[in-house]
Amino acid sequence: MELNLSDTQKDGLRKKLVAIYFDEFDEEISDFKANQLLDALLGALAPAIYNAAIQDMKQFMFTQLEDLEAIYTKP
Numbered sequence: 001m002e003l004n005l006s007d008t009q010k011d012g013l014r015k016k017l018v019a020i021y022f023d024e025f026d027e028e029i030s031d032f033k034a035n036q037l038l039d040a041l042l043g044a045l046a047p048a049i050y051n052a053a054i055q056d057m058k059q060f061m062f063t064q065l066e067d068l069e070a071i072y073t074k075p
Helices: 007-025 031-072
Strands: none
Touching (some): 007 031
């Protein structure tokens, strides 16, 4: 599964990654390394995050449907 981000989104994430890296490790990384690291992290984490979001949405929708059923089946 590939996560498609706009150039603006990817640029924002890259900037955050550079800042986090500096704050955590007190080292600067190049834009190239930040992009490589971002791509690797997205590739590793995106499927798990996507699947968790789908499960959360399913639970939310199920709850909403139960609420509707309760409203419309009252005597």
